[in-house]
Amino acid sequence: MSAPTQTTARGAAASSPDAAPRGFLGRSTRRWLLLAAGLVLALVLPWVIYPPVAMDIAAWALFAVALDLLLGYAGLLSFGHAAFWGGSAYVAGLTAVHWGLPFPLAVLVGAVFAMALAWPIGMLSVRRSGIYFAMVTLAFAQMLFFVVNQWRGLTGGENGLQGVPAGFFGVEAVEREAFWFYYAALPMIIGGMWLAWRVVHSPFGRVLVATRDNPARARALGYDVDRYRVMVFVISAGLAGVAGGLFAISHGFVSLQEVAWQTSGKVVLITVLGGIGTLWGAIVGAVVIVILEDQLASSGFDGIGIITGSVFIIVVLLFRRGVWGTVADAVARRTGRRPADEAVGAADGEDGR
Known part of the structure; x- marks a missing residue:
């Protein structure tokens, strides 16, 4: 591709309403404040709610961010992400049980497995779009569910994988107490979210938005749309794998529920509830859903x-962009920073990214 064509492609991608704004967070005081508030919330969370619930929120937030990377910025709705969350959970659990690795290493092994699993699935799935892509990913996830259920000698089948240790280099406080485990796992959660943010705010992310908005034009500009989609699919699967591995080890147990289609549906609900294409919305959605489920379960x-x-129906009807997307758009309107984008399904206010 010639240099003028590359320049034109970058300009077309960057001019999209949903293209990630240039520059690091430090260029906006508002973004620095938002980042600081998020970090403070993450640090104080186990002090204000039950630590295992705080860990669940963190894991589901990263899982939803992983899906939003695929749905919000590549325009691909996956109903099979439970395969990567649950597949990584089983591999991380088995690694911790049989090899005795510290949980960060076990989680990374699970994430690598999730990415390796995602590559062939992505190669076959990205040739379709819309509901067809969603159904193909769901079919692959159900195949994994069947394998896990039938391979009882390894996975425990319906009984699940029990007694998963949370080894951490011999530090007993982390290995035995959920409070300290949360802080030991938090750097991995934050690192995964930073990676998602970096992908979105990069030339790669801008091309993703271009392939989402107009695949035909992106191909005409010389971009291999399927290749970009496979790459983001694998990255999304890896982040989902980190989240699933941490979730499994924090509970000390892996069940069939982790690879069931309901898990894929739940993360889609969280992402849409918070706001598609915002990343921050995934975190808000995870906080709302996990705390709501915990309170309802505690009440019997x-x-x-x-x-x-x-709650999901109400949000969809009243908040077209999700909770975070709607708030970010309202702030943008009031401050006059940018006009609201009327495209459905893309909550792209600068304050929401």
């Missing part, structure tokens, strides 16, 4: 799905 209420489903 059995119809948790009814409540969470009702």
